[in-house]
Amino acid sequence: MxxxxxxxxMRPYKPGRSIDEVKRAYGLTNIVKLASNENPYGTSQxxxxxxxxxPLQYEIYPDGHSSRLRKTLAEKHGVSEESxxxxxxxxxIISIICRALLDEGKHTIMATPTFPQYAHNAKIEGASLTEIPLLDGQHDLDAFLDAVTKDTAVIWICNPNNPTGNLMPADKVADFLKKVPEDVLVVLDEAYFEYITDEQHVDSISLLEQYKNIIVLRTFSKAYGLASMRLGYxxxxxxxxxxxxxxxxxxxxxxxxxxVAEVAVLDEEFIDTCRSLNDQQRNRFxxxxxxxxxxxxxSQTNFVLMQVPVDADEASEFLLQQGYIVRSGNALGTPGYIRVTIGTEQQNDGFFEAFDELLKKGGSHEA
Structure with a gap:
């Protein structure tokens, strides 16, 4: 071939271990999955x-235009349906952007660590990459600008960032966009937008009126609790x-x-409830x-990136044995940390108990 x-x-994407897999491997009956940033409250009633x-007509092709959902989202966000x-x-959508704009003669810029699919898809298309280390956990936008060349086609900003959870201040994003060449597409990936509680944050969709070279990404996989449906926009x-x-x-x-997305997007009360409950538990972390x-x-997301007293793989394995699936920072470019999805109050009670045992095993960081 x-x-x-x-x-x-390159390596294929390696998903976290499933609940059934962990049950079989460790002989456990109760498993709490806190590894994939899914909504612990499920989805809208x-x-x-x-x-x-x-009922659905399974033999009929989908509406390739998603007309009703398109109209609903356009009205929700105050944009045209063609947007x-x-x-x-x-x-x-990340892969579509890469396929449309990147090839062996093009250049792209992103942070590190950040969502790995930006680099993964760019490499497949043969583009050259510049990965800018985070600065105090934030995108170093000045370094992004310094890295722009005549071949730069796409800039990626994950906001809030995965895996750190940090939110880039809205004024810094707006100032950055003023300086980016108009022929460079800036992707504002906002998968965790619905979890943001920072009162200073400005909805990035409002920036579309001024900047024609941006695209804002959202998803139904996180706060809407529809990860299995695979729908983003x-x-x-x-x-x-x-x-x-x-x-x-x-x-x-x-x-x-x-x-189901047409139904979910109209249930704003469910999203408000999830945002509030998540914020309460985030404060506990x-x-x-x-x-x-x-x-x-x-963090302004439904996960946290937290330091551990031992190697991140070792910490993840220990918590796994206690029935809690988390992601090791070693696999995310953040050694010494684990990424933990913020669960329900009961799930987090158990996680904190398990983490206390980890601290006894590895030595507490308390002064």
Whole structure:
């Protein structure tokens, strides 16, 4: 086979271990998965009711335009219907952007560590990469600007950033956009937008009126609790969306995913509740870390990146044996830390108890 040579030095995405896999491996009956930033409160009751009551025509192709959902989101965000691009999760939109704009003659810029699919897809397309280390946990936007060349086609900003959870201040993003060349697409990946509680944050979609070279990515996988449905969307000027749609596969969103998203997006009370509960539990994590002298990045997401007293793989394995699946920072580019999805109050009670045992094993960081 005449594979692209770059694939020789790449690895397939390795998902976290499943609940059933951990149960079998460790002989446990109760497992709490805190590794993939899923919504621990499930999804909207209105979605569940819809699924119980509404039949689907399985033999009919989906609406390739997602017309009803498109209209609903356009009204919600105050944009034209032509400004919306749908993907099989926002992951697919990332791959669409890379396929449309990047090749062996192009250059792209991103932070490190950040969401790995930016680099993964860019490498597949043969583009050159510049990865800028985080500065105190934040995107170093001055260094981003310094790295721009005549071949730069795409800049990626994960905001809030995964895996650190940090939110880039809105004024810094706006100031950055003023200085980016107009022919460079800036991707504002906001998968965790619904979890933001910072009162100073400005909805990035409002920036579309001034900047025609940005695309804002959102998803139904996180706060909406529809990760299994794989549905994300991007909002940009139609002049950006139209070429990207040429790359998008037809019928890339299945009928069930689009139908339940139409219901989910209207249940704002559910999102408000999840945001509030998540904020309460996020504050518990911050207090826990402070009490034990552990560094934790400021988070505006439904996960935290927290320091551990032993090697991150060792800490993850220990917590796994206690029934808690987390992500080791060794796999995320953040050695010495673990990424933990913020669970329910009961789930977090158990996690803190397990972490206390880890501290006894590895030595507390308390002064």
């Amino acid at each position: 005449k594979w692209k040579t770059v694939l020789e030095e 209105q979605v569940l009711d819809y699924l119980d009551q509404t 919306i691009l749908f993907g099989n999760g926002s992951d697919e 991007g909002i940009a000027d139609p002049a950006v969306v139209t070429p990207l749609n040429k790359v998008r596969n037809p019928f890339n969103n299945n009928s069930l995913a689009v139908a 911050a207090k826990f870390a402070e009490q034990h002298g552990l560094h934790m990045f400021d």
